[in-house]
Amino acid sequence: MTIRTDFPHAITEDPDMGIPMPDGCRLSARVWMPVDAPANPVPAVLEYIPYRKRDGTLQRDEMMHPYVAAHGYACVRVDMRGNGDSEGLMSDEYTQQEMDDAVAVIDWLSRQPWCSGTVGMMGKSWGGFNCLQAAFNQPPALKAVISVCATTDRFADDIHYKGGCLLGENFGWGAVMLSYSSRPADPALRPDWRADWLNRLENEPWLAPRWAALQERSAYWKHGSVCEDYSRMQTPVLIWGGWADNYMNTVSHLVENVPAPCKGIVGPWVHQYPHTAAPGPQVGFLQLAIRWWDRWLKGIANGAEDDPAYRVWMMHSAPPDASAPYRAGHWVAEQDWPTPRAKPLTLHLHGASHGYLGRDEAAGFAQDIATPQHLGLKAGEFFPMGLNAEMPGDQRDDDALSVTFDTDVMPDGMDLLGAAKLTLTLASDQPLAFIVARLNDVAPDGSSTRIAHGMLNLCHRDSMEHPRPLTPGEAVTVTFALDHCAYRLAPGHRLRIALSNSYWPFVWPSPAPATLTLTAGSLTLPVHQGSTNEWTPPPAEHASPWKHRVIRQGKTRRFIETDQITGTVALVVQDDLGDAENLTHGLCTGETMSERWEIHPDDPLSARATHTWEQRLSRGDWSVRTHAWAEMTATATHLRLTARLRAWEGDNLIFQRDWDDEVPRKAV
Structure with a gap:
């Protein structure tokens, strides 16, 4: 992996550009752009997610967005409504409000004096979903998207259900979002952070029971599923996936069905961007992204529309390895998909x-x-x-x-x-x-x-x-x-x-x-029919990583235990990410998580999942902490999902709430 420091354009950064929504809500954006963009407008590239630009995704943002901006783009990383440093509240994933905000952001960006009027959108996971949903909603200024690890069908291929089976991750993701969304804005950017935080906490949703209750492919799941009408996908799409990730099916679905120019690439990767993801080989995702943006946002005739429809890393037989750093294989390039080969x-x-x-x-x-x-x-x-x-x-x-x-x-x-x-x-x-x-x-x-x-x-x-x-x-x-x-x-x-x-x-x-x-x-x-290596992607590279100081090293454990008396078997995950200080703005952050999935081999009603999350933020004398606990059990007739959220300012407990929901088992 190469760290690149020489670029065509010098750039400037704004850590908190306000983007007003039609209802008056202010979304916070971190923006990188060429220093001369006000005089020589450039296309904008939007990433729009709930994962906190100030700390949550900062590490990957600083490796990607300055790189793209230095090639002549304005890269705009927006915190969704109710998250990070943005105002408002978030009630669920992929709501109509969330989609409307995305359309409004794209329109606003296209009208800024430093923007040429064309906008692209990129993102991974939640952000990848948003890219596809924005393309489906057809805002006029949106000219291309790059989506990584996303889905076309929220019921069939997401974290909630698979083949109609209720996934354990449905509960797990509910616990994640209870923790992630419970954190406040940074006081350095939001003087009203405390009042806003209390409002957030009071309105924090416990979403796992809502999702678990929807055990059929209803209108709820069809909303935001672009497979409902592929004909609306008139925006060029570059879609990425990984064989070690469970969104791999999306690439084939989009390449086969989207009427706009659509190209797919699948590597051996986990749920990460392809220039940093394991298992290797990593590839030059950023160079290929710029090629896509140059073609569709700048109109440069570089032949991106003639690239193979479907490029995949064909993995070769290898011993099983749950932590494989590399998977042997070769690149296959199919000009047409489905392939006659x-x-x-x-x-x-x-x-x-x-x-x-x-x-x-x-x-x-x-x-x-x-x-x-x-x-x-x-x-x-x-x-x-x-x-x-x-x-x-x-x-x-x-x-x-x-x-x-x-x-x-x-x-x-x-x-x-x-x-x-x-x-x-x-x-x-x-x-x-x-x-x-x-x-x-x-x-x-x-x-x-x-x-x-x-x-x-x-x-x-x-x-x-x-x-x-x-x-x-x-x-x-x-x-x-x-x-x-x-x-x-x-x-x-x-x-x-x-x-x-x-x-x-x-x-x-x-x-x-x-x-x-x-x-x-x-x-x-x-x-x-068989193939040799048919594509050589550019090597992985990125911009300089974030400047930080490790305060406390993290540690991860994953093990299976068996109770020799009761016979209960449990998968246990303990993930302590440690604590670090951002040397640019001084914010200290830390996160600790544990999961326990236990069951008796003879009794499905013994299943119990228990997750605990702690989030820590501090700077100088200021510190806050949230603690989210969630548990799922079941009877023969109902699923039971309980949760608890606590928040501290310094040593003072300022918020606590408990949830206890039962969901009828209709089809699971």
């Missing part, structure tokens, strides 16, 4: 004491799937952020608890590019149940590396909008897709499909331990 191959599930996956039609069989509730502890995070064992580990322990079907050893290996599809015929002895499938690479030594996974809440077998319980004992045939992948299976390895009806803590368990009786099935693989 990938052909379907259907393999059939054969029942036996050891299941077999082969090309021949299978004879009839009956195989029960009734997996223990703690299966899934090596699944990894929904969106891993780094190298703290957050990616999928060796799958062989979970495979041993699953029902598995293996191919013969493949002497020549196999290349896969696209999404595998699984068709199963099965019956359940319970009205509520789900099925999880993992496609794994099994090496000669028995180690098992997850290539892709997929899942289906069987109540959603006919419709995501209108789930209905199963009729116990009645066979149904279902088809669902696994996540997209690009993978080269090494010669001498085997493919494995591992099936389970538990996946803790990735999926919240069904209310009763179901037995699924499987009687037929097939797997259709997207087999690629």
Whole structure:
């Protein structure tokens, strides 16, 4: 990774540019732009997120935005309403107010004397969603977007539900936002910080119960899902994803369906920007971003519209490693997507004491799937952020608890590019149940590396909008897709499909331990014809990192523990980010988090998730602290989600509130 210091333009920075909204609310922006922009206007590039520009995303902002600004752009990092140094309140994610504010910001930027009138938008995760939603809403000045780790469908491919299954991360993200949004503005920028903070705390939403109650693909989830009408996507889109992140499907969906120029790039990465993300190789995301902006915001004929439609890092077989710093592979560049170079191959599930996956039609069989509730502890995070064992580990322990079907050893290996599809015929002895499938690479030594996974809440077998319980004992045939992948299976390895009806803590368990009786099935693989390296991206580089002093080093632990008396199994995550001082403006920040996901192998109603977050801010004699605690449990009929928020000014407790919500289990 190269730190670049020589640039075409000298830049200036404003730490708190006020952007007025139509209702009078002032949003706070940090802006970098060329010093001569008032005399020679430049395009604006907006990043619009709730994660606090003053401290939360400052480290990555300072590596990216000055870099882009120094190439002749005004980079505008805006705190959303109710977050960071902006006024107002935030009530939920992706609200109409949030989207209207984005449109208003884009319009305001286009009319500034230092702006040429054209605006681009970029962002990762929440910010990536906003890019796509803004393009969907078609503000006239928005000419291009770059979206990283985002989704087209808020119900199918976000942190709440997957295949209609309730994700553990739905609760986890509610706890995160309870903590993140509880912090005040910086008093150095907001003299009214205290009154504003108390108002924020009084109106702080506990969102996890709201999301958990919406167990079907309703109007709530369709709002903000650009897949509802791809024809509205008339703005050029550069979409990025990572195979170690759970937003990888978005890239294919957009490239295939967006009518505007749309290019997709997927690397081996976790939920981070591609110039800093693990596993390597990192790439020159910023150079490629500037190429995109030059084409669509400045009108420079650089051929960006003729780049391959879909560029992906095809990962090669490697030993499983939940903290892999690098994944071997090569770049594949498909000029068209879907590609004619990938052909379907259907393999059939054969029942036996050891299941077999082969090309021949299978004879009839009956195989029960009734997996223990703690299966899934090596699944990894929904969106891993780094190298703290957050990616999928060796799958062989979970495979041993699953029902598995293996191919013969493949002497020549196999290349896969696209999404595998699984068709199963099965019956359940319970009205509520789900099925999880993992496609794994099994090496000669028995180690098992997850290539892709997929899942289906069987109540959603006919419709995501209108789930209905199963009729116990009645066979149904279902088809669902696994996540997209690009993978080269090494010669001498085997493919494995591992099936389970538990996946803790990735999926919240069904209310009763179901037995699924499987009687037929097939797997259709997207087999690629083979390729050599077809693209060489620019090397990763960025601007100078932030100036800071470490006050206290952090430490992260992740472990699995088993209570030898009760039999309860728990995944425990302890993440202390330490404390640091910003040497530019003196703000000291710190964050500590712990998660505990426990369950008994025989009892789905023993599931318990407990999360604790602490946020710390100080400067001189001023200090504040917030503490958020949240817990989720369940009965056979209800999900229970409790939370507690406390806030201190110095040593004085100034705010406390408790929530206790029960949500009926309709389809989960």
